[in-house]
Amino acid sequence: MTGDRVTAEHIAHYRDHGFAVIENFLTAEELRGVREDLRAAVPGWVEYCDDPQAHPCPVDPGSVVGRADVTSFPFAGEHLNAFYLHPELRRFAALNAQTEDLYIEQANVLTKCRGHPRDMDQVMHCDYGNHTLAYPPDLPEYWQTAYLFYFTDVDDDHAPTAVCSWQHYPERLRVPGSFTREKRPELYEKEVKVTVPAGSVLAYSMRTFHRGTQFFADAGRIVGFLTYAPAAWKWLGIVGWSQEAIRPDFRTWIEAATPEERTLFGFPPPGHSYWTEETLEGVGARYPGMNLTPYR
Template identity: 35%
Template sequence: MLTAEQMDTYRSHGWLIIPDFFSPDLEQIVADLLQIFPAPHDYWADPSRYPELQGGQFDSVRTIPTGVPLLDGLPFDHRVRDIAVQVTESNDLRLMRGGYQSKFTAAADFEQILHLDYTNHTLVVLPDEERSAMVGFFAYFTDVTTDTGPTMAVSRTHCGQLRITDTHLERDRWPQIYEHEEPLLCKAGSLLVYDYRTLHRGSALHGQSANRLTLSFAYGVAAPWHGFYSWPNRADEPAVRQLIAALTPDERVLLGFPAVGNPYWTPATIEAVGRRYPGFDGTPYRQALGAS
């Protein structure tokens, strides 16, 4: 949970950096990331061996599930969910998206314009209220310096003249806003929490042989007008079946599963879902039937 001071920072500026959030597991996380990305020394020995990480700025994104249990579990961390519940003031949340990225200097044009992320997930606009309808997270597994493509952000205190529909700001049209952007620098293991109404952008890596490892994901309040990551169209992938079987019932709800006690669950559906996802433990769902 965020402290009162942290909540004030988040509400006032639109973002908050929490140092050392993932630091206790950082060494293992980085080691596991080597299962899906090359080590920097391998990449820089011959970048031409890794064309899949070059070209478009999102070509180096690997969406969850990756098939690596520790990595696939990080977006479901109960501490993250507690923060999402706190800032949205809702217990009915969905995991909207999630993916790891390994950026290397000059592998792509990582320079973006200032933008709002909410347009990726709804056809309407976010309401103007204190609580967050959508909240994003960046977990940083390498130090974020001015040379490693820091996330740039603009505090809400400088955005009073903007409207919620000012979603993508060209630099030449909004120079007064760009004057207020700042790099969000932090140490490896830090977590960035940001409201989806916060202007931010990715920036280029300038350091020679620089590498930046991140996990980006988001939570949103469950609503018919919110669009979430489409899990069903990947449900037959082994990594997805493995993930669903490994999650707790509360974690599965974040993917759109009916909660324990929902009328959907009957002896027949529990048995069938268990056959669809080998390793799925139907005990909590069966116990709820017996208690009703």
């Protein structure tokens, strides 16, 4: 599988190094649409990130508590949602896991700026700590594919992600899942900073050491996270989408989505034994705008 955006070179780099940087994944027109949707999803952040001298930071960095800076799928508008469901991202995850039976276990937008609680030099870590109850083996059938989307330009001053190739830690086990600079200095010495234009994507594995870095300018950054997992393994996943189903905008999205898109979020697929006269009636009552024909 190769496409116009995820190329054979990206696939080979991911398999050899545990990550791939896909610059300018979005076309200029797509990026404009996505950024318009972001203006509604995270008000004030696009303007601030584009020109922090002319626009105030949308939040007091010191007042951010918990996950108040996280906005979950679905988002206002159609462009941003369509990007998160882009078929090439799905195909690449399917290629990695060697199955088309996938589900989306994480989909959100994060904002941060200088002085923000997340504005820190993180330690090198793998993300499996909160993405699986077990351990990520080096077996493709268990591979989760994580994507980090950059919706604003990122240079060395704008808290770039740092990632380290598998070539620099050939040991079989990724335990412990994090190391300080003092414990494993070579991970930091060999890291690559992901400095990219807006509309670019970093794909990485749960077995890949990486970290967030600090801002060195009074500025902000908008990123997105998307993670695919093989649907068969219930111990994988950072969130449960049922907790989002009480949101009016999530219900609206469920009603408008295709059956394939719903299934990516764990919704029972057409033809499943779940579908009975009772469940059809119940789902129809809960989501009155949803076309139930494919499930009958």
